[in-house]
Amino acid sequence: MTETGRILLDPTAERTAATRELAKRPGSLEGKIVGLLDISKARGDVFLDRVQEHLEQRGMRVERFKKPTFTKPAPIDLRHEISTKCDVVIEALAD
Amino acid sequence: MTPSLPDGLVAVVKRDCPTCQLVVPVLEELAESDRLTIYTQDDAAFPEGLDPVDDTSLTMSFALDLDTVPTVLRVESGKEVARIVGWSRDEWESFTGRSGLGEGLPSHRPGCGSKTQDPDIAAARAAALGAAQLRSRRVELGAHEDEMEAMFERGWSDGLPLVPPTPERVAHLLTGTTRNPDDVVAVVPPDLTECTVEKVAINAVMAGCRPEYLPVVLAAVEAACTEEFNIHGVLATTMPVGPVVIVNGPITRAIGMNSGGNVLGQGNRANATIGRALQLVIRNVGGGRPGEVDRAAHGNPGKFTFCFAEDETGSPWEPLHVSRGFASDQSAVTVFAGEGPRVVVDQLSREADSLVRTYAACLRTVAHPKTVVAIDATLVIGPEHSRVFRQAGWSRARLHEELGTLLQIPGTELIRGAGGITEGMPEGFADTVLPKFRDGGLLIVHAGGGAGLFSEIIGGWVGGAIGSEPVTREVVA
Numbered sequence: 001m002t003e004t005g006r007i008l009l010d011p012t013a014e015r016t017a018a019t020r021e022l023a024k025r026p027g028s029l030e031g032k033i034v035g036l037l038d039i040s041k042a043r044g045d046v047f048l049d050r051v052q053e054h055l056e057q058r059g060m061r062v063e064r065f066k067k068p069t070f071t072k073p074a075p076i077d078l079r080h081e082i083s084t085k086c087d088v089v090i091e092a093l094a095d
Numbered sequence: 096m097t098p099s100l101p102d103g104l105v106a107v108v109k110r111d112c113p114t115c116q117l118v119v120p121v122l123e124e125l126a127e128s129d130r131l132t133i134y135t136q137d138d139a140a141f142p143e144g145l146d147p148v149d150d151t152s153l154t155m156s157f158a159l160d161l162d163t164v165p166t167v168l169r170v171e172s173g174k175e176v177a178r179i180v181g182w183s184r185d186e187w188e189s190f191t192g193r194s195g196l197g198e199g200l201p202s203h204r205p206g207c208g209s210k211t212q213d214p215d216i217a218a219a220r221a222a223a224l225g226a227a228q229l230r231s232r233r234v235e236l237g238a239h240e241d242e243m244e245a246m247f248e249r250g251w252s253d254g255l256p257l258v259p260p261t262p263e264r265v266a267h268l269l270t271g272t273t274r275n276p277d278d279v280v281a282v283v284p285p286d287l288t289e290c291t292v293e294k295v296a297i298n299a300v301m302a303g304c305r306p307e308y309l310p311v312v313l314a315a316v317e318a319a320c321t322e323e324f325n326i327h328g329v330l331a332t333t334m335p336v337g338p339v340v341i342v343n344g345p346i347t348r349a350i351g352m353n354s355g356g357n358v359l360g361q362g363n364r365a366n367a368t369i370g371r372a373l374q375l376v377i378r379n380v381g382g383g384r385p386g387e388v389d390r391a392a393h394g395n396p397g398k399f400t401f402c403f404a405e406d407e408t409g410s411p412w413e414p415l416h417v418s419r420g421f422a423s424d425q426s427a428v429t430v431f432a433g434e435g436p437r438v439v440v441d442q443l444s445r446e447a448d449s450l451v452r453t454y455a456a457c458l459r460t461v462a463h464p465k466t467v468v469a470i471d472a473t474l475v476i477g478p479e480h481s482r483v484f485r486q487a488g489w490s491r492a493r494l495h496e497e498l499g500t501l502l503q504i505p506g507t508e509l510i511r512g513a514g515g516i517t518e519g520m521p522e523g524f525a526d527t528v529l530p531k532f533r534d535g536g537l538l539i540v541h542a543g544g545g546a547g548l549f550s551e552i553i554g555g556w557v558g559g560a561i562g563s564e565p566v567t568r569e570v571v572a
Contacts, residue, residue, distance in 0.1 A: 008242070009260045010232040011251055011297040011379040013288040 026088060029060055035086035037074070038066040044092040051090060065089075098155050100175065103130030104191065105168040107156060110141040112207035115165050118182050119145075121197040129191065136164065136210040153211050157220060161209035181206035218267070225266030229276060229293055233262075246301070251379055253371065253399055257301040268296045271306030272313065273572050280313055281320035283381035284327035285388040290316065290380045295372070298379055302372035302400075307350045308365055311428060312372045314570040315340045315402075318430045319373060323564040329432045329556060330383040335395040336556040336563075338377075339433035339473065340370050340402035341540055343416035344426030346570050347404035354406035356544030359436050359475070359551060370402030395435040403542060409478050410541035411485035418491060419567045426570035431473050431538060432563040433553040441480070442548040447487035450480060451494065454550070455501035459531060461554040465509045465519045467529040471536040471555030471565070477543030480550050491539055502531035533558050538565060 026032060034055055036048045052062045063085050067074045074082075082089055106122060108115035119142045125131050126145055135141050136156055139149040150156055159166070163180040167190065170176065179190050183203040187196050211217065236245050242259045246252055258264065269276055269292070276293035283290045292313065299312050319326045319338045329336055342352055353363035361367065377383045385391065391398075407414045407423075416427035439457045444450035454474060462470040476484075484494060506527040511519035520529075536558040543549070556563050 006236050006242070007262060008234045008236065008246070009229060009262055009265050009293075009297045010234050011260055011294065011301060011375065013283075013286060013290075013294075013380050013382065014232050015286070015288075015382075 029055070029058075029088065031060075032087040033061045033063060033085065035063045035065055035082050035089035037082065037089055037091045038064070039070040039091060040067050041070045041092075048090075048092045051092070098158055100168070100170045100173055101130075101132045102170050102173065103132065105132050105134065105170055105175075107134045107136065107150070107159065107161060107164055107166045107168075107209070108142065108147075109136040109164050109207070109210055110138040112164050114182050114204045114206050115142075117200060117204055118165055118197065121182075121187065121200070124196060125191060125193070128193075153216065153220075156209055156211045161211055163206040164209050165206055166209070219263075221270075222263040222266045225269060226262030229262055229265060230291075231265075231293055231297060250384070251301065251375075253374060253378060255399065257375075258303050260297045260300040264300045265293070265296050268300050268304065268306050268309055269293070271309035274313070281317050283316070283320050283376060284383065285330060286380075286382035288380050288382070290320075290376060294380050295376055298375040299368070299372040302375050303364065303368040304372050305350070305364070305368075308369050308372075310570045310572055311340075311342055311346060311350070311365075311369050311426075312376075314428045314568045315369065315373045315430060316376050318428055318566040318568040319377070321566050323560075324430055324432070324566040325563045326377060326381070326383075327388075329563055330377065330381075330389050332556060333390050333392045334556055335391055335393045335398075335434045336432045337395065337398035337401060337434075338370075338373060339397065339431045339553060340373060341415060341429045341431065341473075341538075342369070342402065342404045342426070342570075343407065343414045343429070344421075344570065345424060346426035347407075352404035354404035354542045358403045358406075358542045358544070359401075366402050366404070367400050370397075370400030373402075374398060374400065397433065397435055401433065405540050406478065406542045409481070409545075411481050411489075412491040412539075412541065415538065415540050416567055421567065421569060427567050428570060429538070429565055429567040431553070431565045432471070432556040433473060434555070436475065436551040436553045439474075439550040439552055440548070441550075445483060447484050447489050447494075447497075450483050451497045452501060455498055457552055458498070458502060458537070459504070461531070461552065463518060465513070465516070467504055467509060467520070467531050468533050468536075469557055469562075471532065471538075471558035471563075473538040473540060473553040473555065475540050475542050475551040475553065477547060477549050477551075478541075478545050479548045481541055494539060495537065498537065499530065499532075503528050504531060535559075535564075 038044045038048055055062050065082055122145055133145050133147040134150040134155050135147040136150055166178055166180045168175045168178045179186050184197055188194055236242055243256055246257045274292045278292045279289045280292055280295055281290050295313055295316055299309055350365045352365045383389055405415050415429055417423050421427045441450055441453040444453055458472055461472045506524040509520045510522055510525050511517055513519055
């Protein structure tokens, strides 16, 4: 079988990973603004409420966000808002 | 892998072939007494009643390297020992050892083309086979990833859309060269990465090249990555230059390059994509990107692509590559570190003595009227200007010589403060006379449209061993 158009040949010297690199992780959450993203699965909010309590007890600022539906990727505006408001984000997957 | 063949007689047919239909009664006769296996290329039910083997995938047909159907083979111990094609009663009779075959049929009838010979099918097959040989990393796109956007996101683009480099497209492009995909073409700055023919082909696909352009791209990459041309410096400088690719020889005509109207502009695929492919190789293989090693303060639009052919047939002079040591029946690329072009307008000079003074006055301003010796230039002379030199009987050497004389500049005009301009040479140069260009620092090329008393100047960069030397390399298939 021939390969499909979904496969491309890497035009580079192949020095970096073909997949996009993850953002650098902070060494600690000290003084960071933490975003909590609820993906709209049932009772994800319960879990996130508790996470928020713990983070705030440790003196961190928390921002809450919610995707309109868990079935689709977060809308681009929401992703942009999170990236401008927060240093890190925790996404809750509950079921 | 070659599929195994059944012993006995093997026939390959297709319904869409009148000769195959004609011989069906013969195949029926043979099936009665011989061990006969029939493969069918286009219709698994044909011929009816003879229990044909479905070869609509053409696996067996390709393995047998068929040109014609019907083809009949004799197979012993799984190996083909003889074959005949088409229909000829005499041939079939001697091949099968039977007499009286196909009563009532004409004595012979040529066969039809095997389905494997269909140009679309053959090309797809070649591409698939070639694609499997390629060694570059496969980048698998996500199900919801747009391939055009994915290429931008991965940083492969110069800012314009790219043709997705699928394995099939790259394999097809590689048909433009006889070179092995693994051959190393050059070590590409700034990362000093070994660049194979395959990597050049991938970037050439993205740039929009056709296979026949590939040899020119390969020669351009090779020329740009020489120590003398110094693409690292050309890239890293804050000046606006990039590689300008000038192509000479028969290949320019063969691949339809533009050397005439709008020669330095848009609209010709070969000119546009060859220059772009070189820049994409430097970006993607060499790692040379703006804001990183590329520190240009302004850059120039030619850094997307800047490639053209010399107009050799209309030129009063020998082609550029011939003046640089190649034969006129060779093809070659010359790379020059150049900025954007600017026009020289002279609509009144009909005497060589006058026109050469126009050139000198305009060339004087390259980089700065007080800049001497350091910066190179290329002068692209249009046909309506070259006519003046042809009529005067000036050779290219004579033109160089006259320009050299006119561009000897007194130090008093060059020193700091002269003309009320702080820029300039130290005071100590006041008593000297200096040439605008170093020896070999001015290239003269013939190109452009037939109407317009214009030429063009492409200002250069620091010339020679301390900067960049123009480099010419032969284009080989």
